[in-house]
Amino acid sequence: METAVEMNSISHWFGKLQVIHDVDLNVEKGEIYGLLGPSGSGKTTLVKLMTGLLRPSEGVVKLNGEKMPALKQMKQFGFMAQSDALYSELTGRENLDFFASLYGMSRKDRRLRMEHVLDMVNLTVDASRPVHTYSGGMKRRLSLAASLIHEPDLIILDEPTVGIDPVLRQSIWNELNRLRDNGVTIIVTTHVMDEAEKCGRLALLRGGRMMAEDTPFRLKSKLEVSSMEEVFLHYGGGIRA
Amino acid sequence: MNTAAVIKRILRQFRRDKRSAALMIAAPLLVLTLMWLVLDTDEAAVEIAAVGVPEHFVESIETEGMTVTVMEEQEAEEDLDRAEIDGMLQLEDGVPVLTLEGSDPNTSGAVRSKLQKQLSEQSSPIEWEYWNGSSELGLFDYVGPALIGFFVFFFVFIVGGVSFLRERTQGTLERLLASPIRRSEVVFGYLGGFGLFTIAQSVVIAAYSIYVLDVFMAGNFLYVLLVTILMALTALSLGTLVSAFAGNEFQMIQFIPLVIVPQVFFSGLFPTEGLAEWVQVVGNLMPLTYGAEALRDIMLRGASWESFQMEVFILIGFTALFTALNIIALKKHRPL
Ligand SMILES: Nc1ncnc2c1ncn2[C@@H]1O[C@H](COP(=O)(O)OP(=O)(O)OP(=O)(O)O)[C@@H](O)[C@H]1O
Ligand SMILES: [Mg+2]
Numbered sequence: 001m002e003t004a005v006e007m008n009s010i011s012h013w014f015g016k017l018q019v020i021h022d023v024d025l026n027v028e029k030g031e032i033y034g035l036l037g038p039s040g041s042g043k044t045t046l047v048k049l050m051t052g053l054l055r056p057s058e059g060v061v062k063l064n065g066e067k068m069p070a071l072k073q074m075k076q077f078g079f080m081a082q083s084d085a086l087y088s089e090l091t092g093r094e095n096l097d098f099f100a101s102l103y104g105m106s107r108k109d110r111r112l113r114m115e116h117v118l119d120m121v122n123l124t125v126d127a128s129r130p131v132h133t134y135s136g137g138m139k140r141r142l143s144l145a146a147s148l149i150h151e152p153d154l155i156i157l158d159e160p161t162v163g164i165d166p167v168l169r170q171s172i173w174n175e176l177n178r179l180r181d182n183g184v185t186i187i188v189t190t191h192v193m194d195e196a197e198k199c200g201r202l203a204l205l206r207g208g209r210m211m212a213e214d215t216p217f218r219l220k221s222k223l224e225v226s227s228m229e230e231v232f233l234h235y236g237g238g239i240r241a
Numbered sequence: 242m243n244t245a246a247v248i249k250r251i252l253r254q255f256r257r258d259k260r261s262a263a264l265m266i267a268a269p270l271l272v273l274t275l276m277w278l279v280l281d282t283d284e285a286a287v288e289i290a291a292v293g294v295p296e297h298f299v300e301s302i303e304t305e306g307m308t309v310t311v312m313e314e315q316e317a318e319e320d321l322d323r324a325e326i327d328g329m330l331q332l333e334d335g336v337p338v339l340t341l342e343g344s345d346p347n348t349s350g351a352v353r354s355k356l357q358k359q360l361s362e363q364s365s366p367i368e369w370e371y372w373n374g375s376s377e378l379g380l381f382d383y384v385g386p387a388l389i390g391f392f393v394f395f396f397v398f399i400v401g402g403v404s405f406l407r408e409r410t411q412g413t414l415e416r417l418l419a420s421p422i423r424r425s426e427v428v429f430g431y432l433g434g435f436g437l438f439t440i441a442q443s444v445v446i447a448a449y450s451i452y453v454l455d456v457f458m459a460g461n462f463l464y465v466l467l468v469t470i471l472m473a474l475t476a477l478s479l480g481t482l483v484s485a486f487a488g489n490e491f492q493m494i495q496f497i498p499l500v501i502v503p504q505v506f507f508s509g510l511f512p513t514e515g516l517a518e519w520v521q522v523v524g525n526l527m528p529l530t531y532g533a534e535a536l537r538d539i540m541l542r543g544a545s546w547e548s549f550q551m552e553v554f555i556l557i558g559f560t561a562l563f564t565a566l567n568i569i570a571l572k573k574h575r576p577l
Binding site: 051052053054055069070071072074075079081083084085086087088089090094098099101102103104130146 | 242243246249250253254257258411412413415416417418419420421422423574575576577
């Protein structure tokens, strides 16, 4: 299998504070890979290292075999940040149009894709309203739509379903599964257990260290427990890192 | 390509955020008008001496706010030296000649307008001379060019700096940098988007000052526009650069006394010739010094391109420097 993201002995410091300790991970093409860990365990930092927003203090990050950060690879992934990054004066459609134009899409492509992703996150009706009139969940959905706008082969989502109701969350996961079936690689961070269960493989983080990495089923059976919750607690999730 | 996308987005935001757009145009107009009301007033009480002028003529020109005292020539000249009177009226070959004390352009303007009004009723000609200086300008005429430059600079600095800062605080800068955009494209997009807007802003402010407030204008309107637009771009690049060192909008405001206020002291609103050399060197590091000087050159002295081109090049240099530093500063948010 080909590797989409490769992280080799990554350590990262913010000033004197080491927040990532010697992490190795490989994300294969076409899988849904979850990063599960308590608050402050380094999920967002790992994601930023993958997307080239940070250069690791030590170690090498590769996207599709190319060392990051690399401008050429910036086109290859879609990114949804943990906090909504939207222009509040602009409408939903204008936001999408702006992000789409950064990927060099033609006007016609932009329009088609825009309607498609708006439909996907159930925002078609509200797309002409300025974003400052949106609810928290609506903004989250628009951020997700923006990360999918250019049909990337790899999507990196930092806590995508925070503030989204169960029904919509289910439909978003259905969409993610459908994308995966079409060969799209998906990396998602979460601290919601039932979401962690939906990932193909899961990395458990704590205090910037990778505690375990496997399929949800094997993580559970290895510890002879029946729920993800117990796995999470076992690897120290209950205690703040 | 990406630069164009950023420009388009900024203009769209301006269309939506009418308040910022209005702030950048209406606020300078409002403050200029207020300054004009304060500085261009004719209401100052003035005092002139009449030397060898017939009594009936003295009576005919006396008016509210202007006292005319009959004096000997020597006494009047001593008073002019001590600036105790604002002017001396004499008759030369039957034509009244008024020698203005001249050190305060505001007072000179008041004397001129009052006398002119009185004399026009009698349709009598008058000649003007100056005891000190030779300026025929009101105070507002003199500071007008610097004020135009200052307000363009100030409001573009604030709005540009805060917008760029918000890009960071609302997370869109990070989102932007997680796309295939170059750091330079982000910065040029800002220069372009705000640049287009500041062209409109400069036209309105300069036209209003010159044609409505009637600031003295001896030069080419297009030169004035060129300089104000360059000042706006300098202010924008400086504002966005400085915003990299601010954590929030409030901290951005704290840069005003640090970055903007000192520039006012060197913009020609206050005389700097007599100051210590090192103080003048500080002034030479400030963009507003050059912008205001160029505007004074153009508007007061009707300067040709050759005489203010140096200032233009220096402003372009400042913009280029701040822009380059800004592109480097963005490395903090994406190493590439
Ligand atoms: N810019 C920064 N400067 C200094 N320390 C930072 C910075 N960003 C993150 N950290 C620290 O790095 C650690 C990991 O943070 P990170 O944001 O990666 O956690 P996280 O797993 O995403 O948490 P959460 O679930 O709350 O989003 C934390 O201790 C945090 O304080
Ligand atoms: Mg996080």
